[in-house]
Amino acid sequence: MADEMxxxxxxxxxxxxxxxxGIPWVEENGKASWSVMFALTRCLQYELGITxxxxxxxxxxxxxxxxxxxSIDRNTSPSANxxxxx
Numbered sequence: 437m438a439d440e441m442x443x444x445x446x447x448x449x450x451x452x453x454x455x456x457x458g459i460p461w462v463e464e465n466g467k468a469s470w471s472v473m474f475a476l477t478r479c480l481q482y483e484l485g486i487t488x489x490x491x492x493x494x495x496x497x498x499x500x501x502x503x504x505x506x507s508i509d510r511n512t513s514p515s516a517n518x519x520x521x522x
Contacts, residue, residue, distance in 0.1 A: 442472065448520055452517060462475050477491060477497070478491070483515065
């Protein structure tokens with residue numbers, strides 16, 4: 437059974453990041469998978485300006501995110517794409 441929110445995420449990844457080197461196309465089937473999670477991690481890294489994209493949400497991703505947005509609330513909201521990824 438397909439999950440509509442997962443399907444929306446898959447379509448978002450492919451539509452916005454489909455031409456970005458290092459971010460793989462994901463199958464649009466509404467099924468949650470590690471490939472979707474890894475793609476979202478890479479999308480976030482791309483938005484943060486990290487050039488060595490990886491499936492891992494490691495110390496570089498975390499420290500870059502914390503430096504850019506130490507706190508996220510309605511007054512410090514990141515871009516629409518980053519908000520969707522998160």
